[in-house]
Amino acid sequence: VTMEHEPIYPAVILPADLPPWNGPFPYHSTTDPRDRLPVFYSILTPADWTRYHRWIRFAERLSPLDVVAVRETVTVFDALTLRPGEWLNDRILHYFTDAWLNTPVDSHSSCVAFFPSFFITLLVNDGHMDPKLVGTFSHRNVKSWGPKRYQSLKKPAINHIDTLVFFQNQGQMHWAIYGIFQDLKIIEEFDSMGGGDDKILKALFRWLSIEYKLAGLELDPSE
Numbered sequence: 001v002t003m004e005h006e007p008i009y010p011a012v013i014l015p016a017d018l019p020p021w022n023g024p025f026p027y028h029s030t031t032d033p034r035d036r037l038p039v040f041y042s043i044l045t046p047a048d049w050t051r052y053h054r055w056i057r058f059a060e061r062l063s064p065l066d067v068v069a070v071r072e073t074v075t076v077f078d079a080l081t082l083r084p085g086e087w088l089n090d091r092i093l094h095y096f097t098d099a100w101l102n103t104p105v106d107s108h109s110s111c112v113a114f115f116p117s118f119f120i121t122l123l124v125n126d127g128h129m130d131p132k133l134v135g136t137f138s139h140r141n142v143k144s145w146g147p148k149r150y151q152s153l154k155k156p157a158i159n160h161i162d163t164l165v166f167f168q169n170q171g172q173m174h175w176a177i178y179g180i181f182q183d184l185k186i187i188e189e190f191d192s193m194g195g196g197d198d199k200i201l202k203a204l205f206r207w208l209s210i211e212y213k214l215a216g217l218e219l220d221p222s223e
Contacts, residue, residue, distance in 0.1 A: 006137075007209045010221040012198045056083060071098055088175065090117045093167055111160070113149045117167040120178070124203050137203050139210050146211050157215040158208070168200060178204055185223050 044052075059068075064077035072095040081089050097114035120126070122141040125133045146158060155161055164180040176191040178200060187204050189195045209219045 007206055007219075008221045009202050009205055010223070012201060014196055015194065052082075056080070069095060071095055087173060090167075090169070093117055093175075097165075111153060111155065112163045112165060113153060113161050114165045115145065115149065115167070117169050119145060120166055120168045120200060120203075123207060124200065135199070137206055139207060142207070157217070158211045159215065159217055164208075166204065176200075180204060180208060 059076050059080055062076045064075060064080075066076045068074055068076055068079050072091050074091050074095050078089055078091045078095075081087060081092055094116060119142055123138065125136050125138055125141070128134050128136075150156065150158060150161065153161065158164075159182070162181070162183055164182075166178040166180075168176040168178065170176055174193060176189060176193075176195060178187065178189050180187050187201050187208070189197075189201060205219075205221075212219045
């Protein structure tokens with residue numbers, strides 16, 4: 001398998017463009033999340049909010065290094081990023097996705113694989129010490145990550161996973177999310193700041209095409 005050979009890319013549809021006439025409509029911000037993305041949606045009761053505010057007041061008297069959850073070692077400092085106006089950090093995202101994956105399988109409407117926030121950072125050498133490597137694609141950096149996800153989901157290969165979700169840390173100030181929806185044949189960026197940079201979309205397609213080749217399969221960019 002030629003890892004670094006750049007593939008032919010599918011068409012990139014920008015936020016203001018219409019999708020191809022014969023293709024499915026991507027998920028978009030006007031879609032009710034209760035219908036399309038229930039994993040990211042839940043209803044909080046007044047009792048939930050009361051308990052939350054009570055804990056926030058209590059946590060401000062604790063050491064920031066105190067551990068509040070063993071999984072992913074979530075500390076008080078991490079948990080306080082749940083306050084309004086704060087930037088969620090990696091551990092909170094990893095705790096949420098790990099907790100969701102460990103719920104009973106029959107509660108999942110589809111098979112979803114979440115990748116840690118630094119996957120994209122490594123995939124495109126974001127922040128690499130060598131300036132010549134910054135922004136360059138490297139499957140080698142993440143080659144073991146896919147098989148570990150497939151194994152944890154008890155799936156034999158990547159084509160058996162419906163949805164793959166990736167988080168991108170943008171300057172320690174903002175999160176963007178990328179989804180590969182294999183049933184719709186769409187790789188999409190979700191960015192409340194607008195987004196529109198196709199570099200990561202292309203890098204994810206390139207990674208996906210390599211993962212398919214490793215499984216003895218082929219991706220058709222025209223689809």
